Amino acid sequence: MIENTIAASASLRGHAPGPPCYGPPVSDAVFSTIERGLSAIESDDLEGAQQALEQALSLGSEDHVGVLHLTGMLAWASGDLESASGYLMQAVDQRPNRPEVYLDCADLLLSTGHELDLAEATIRSMFSVAGDDGKKKAEGQLLLAQIRLEDDDPEEALEILEEVDPAEREHPSHLSTRGAVLLALDRAAEAASALEEALRAEPEDPDLYYQLGVSRHSQGESAKAIDAMLKVLELDRTDLECEDPSYAEGQRLRATLEEVMEDLPNPVLSLIASAPIIVQSLPTVDQVRAGADPRGAVSFDPGVDDDPGDPTDRPQLGRIIIMRSQVLEQADDDDDVPEVLLMELLAEVRRFFSIEHLSVANVEA
16 A cells, blocks of 8 residues: 555644743743744734734844744744744754744754754753753653654654653654654554554544554555545545646646656666556545555556466556645645655555665666
8 A cells, every 4th residue: 555654743832821931031022922923823824923023023133032933933834944944043042941942943853854963952952941841841752752763763762752751641743653653663553553542632633544544554454554544535635735637737747757757767667658647636535445545646556467367477557647636735846846756656666566675766876
């Protein structure tokens, strides 16, 4: 169905009002304005957050750590990750006494997949200012475990999770991360148990169902894995842009994939070159039942095997399907589309033809 990979959920944090402890003295008006802006971001009210930022700038310095924090979070919410990381790192450099600044900065660095060492250092700095705040410490430990998992060290990630206060271990984000770590350690049954517990608290979370599907697939429980992935498809349809692609858009996506395929090594290209390419919004229920990843941007439909009795035959490829909604979800802009299609195409080649050692490095060699 899908590769044996799993993504940890980001921690679910709020910015509850508290004392103005950003560092240098700040008026109550500036502090309350910053808090209002952060709350607006959590509510997806970017216009309100922008208004709060402008008011904070009129009341205080643009270099104040709280203003930098709000500016960075607004840039992140607007999709400008480079600016966001710059502002948040400037805020952290001022060594504020507010743990949220460190947590948000490390969370952003983790989400980009870059600068994991810096993300870890930021979290460890947070521990020194969190004091007796058990919740903030637990959030930091959760992020640190996710960083270690992203850095291919699930053993240390599990050790960190074991140190979390037991009172904080029932949160769905903790259970989700624990499931990811356990699956990385080939403990799929325990991973599934943790994810099912998380789903009891968050029964409409498609990410948790996706992780559960991966866990069930790793256990060889195909029927349960498919049930989980069908739930992912159902829930994603309510969140994604699912309009059918226009003719012109379909032509552009097909042409882009054909260009990507030109760079594939001949042994790989020969497996897929003759298959027709179609474009649709999302997989159908039947396609997911047949093994399609509900979140894959490229999927292969099987063809008719001319000699089903020959055990040496490779699977027969019928057609290549580009899933428009998933391409839009995974690509930040048009320039990212070729890379998304390449990565997804290689993943589907590995899955469909059971080729273990195929990577971008093989293509670029």
